[in-house]
Amino acid sequence: MSVTVRVPAKVNVQLAVGAARPDGFHDLANVFLAVGLYDEVTVTPAEELRVTCEGPDADQVPLDRTNLAARAAVALAGRRGIEPAVHIHIAKDIPVAGGMAGGSADGAGALLACDTLWGTGASRAELLAICAELGSDVPFSLVGGAALGTGRGERLTVLETGGTFHWVFAMAARGLSTPAVFREFDRLAEGRRIPEPVARPELLDALAKGDTEALAAFLGNDLQPAALSLFPELADTLEAGRGAGALATLVSGSGPTTAFLTRDAAAAEKVAEALRASGTCRTVRTAAGPAAGATVL
Numbered sequence: 001m002s003v004t005v006r007v008p009a010k011v012n013v014q015l016a017v018g019a020a021r022p023d024g025f026h027d028l029a030n031v032f033l034a035v036g037l038y039d040e041v042t043v044t045p046a047e048e049l050r051v052t053c054e055g056p057d058a059d060q061v062p063l064d065r066t067n068l069a070a071r072a073a074v075a076l077a078g079r080r081g082i083e084p085a086v087h088i089h090i091a092k093d094i095p096v097a098g099g100m101a102g103g104s105a106d107g108a109g110a111l112l113a114c115d116t117l118w119g120t121g122a123s124r125a126e127l128l129a130i131c132a133e134l135g136s137d138v139p140f141s142l143v144g145g146a147a148l149g150t151g152r153g154e155r156l157t158v159l160e161t162g163g164t165f166h167w168v169f170a171m172a173a174r175g176l177s178t179p180a181v182f183r184e185f186d187r188l189a190e191g192r193r194i195p196e197p198v199a200r201p202e203l204l205d206a207l208a209k210g211d212t213e214a215l216a217a218f219l220g221n222d223l224q225p226a227a228l229s230l231f232p233e234l235a236d237t238l239e240a241g242r243g244a245g246a247l248a249t250l251v252s253g254s255g256p257t258t259a260f261l262t263r264d265a266a267a268a269e270k271v272a273e274a275l276r277a278s279g280t281c282r283t284v285r286t287a288a289g290p291a292a293g294a295t296v297l
Ligand code: C5P
Pocket: 024, 025, 026, 027, 028, 134, 135, 136, 137, 151, 152, 153, 178, 179, 180, 182
């Protein structure tokens, strides 16, 4: 018997970053939107814990116990005093090291899949607590839809969405490490007073109303200057999308995936075509959000 869970990618429509905390993390006001690009995580009983991965970026995914999917299985099994004896297979469609929470998606997916396979009967609250231990973005991968993450991003408040938002995502030729981008944020911020991170009310209102133009006006990512500093060529990708008629452009999370908000699905296809022709990125995908969180298939 196997259990398969489908988990979405995310884009941060606002990522407000505060000063570095004593524990090295940063307080955030992180407005997540799940989008319809998915990984599928399948767990099957096995002699011992094993991870395999298929997909275009599969060779960049670690298959040892550092993989968030493996860590999720170990964490849940540990709480129940059982062995994490499963084969975890990841069918990967979310870009690796792209700032779209691909690793977090696999963690949340494996956790829900193991919970279902083992019949552990964990409450939603316990699953969310395990997700928060695994990483700051993992709880959102479980929940999906749209949410505001505070603390280091793991404390979620579900947000209303009044419509569908159409996006184009451009994947870069190489990845960016999230810790490296936060370190660059700290370096660029040296000597400046960093305000408390807060979600913009106008942005939350735009999400609630399904108002694409208003969302475009208030999108923002405080990590964008740091990502551009480490990966200056991303400016060319952003420019190509802007020139093709995207309503707004932004680096997704810690990057280097760039995100383009468009009026509708037809406009998204047009921007995607222009980005493909621009030669400024590796691959281009369109996806709409909000998308459902981790779901047992
Ligand atoms: O929580 P997660 O393991 O995904 O975080 C990866 C890294 O990103 C952390 O080790 C830290 O360097 C950085 N980070 C941060 N502040 C956050 C979230 C992540 O500095 N709120």
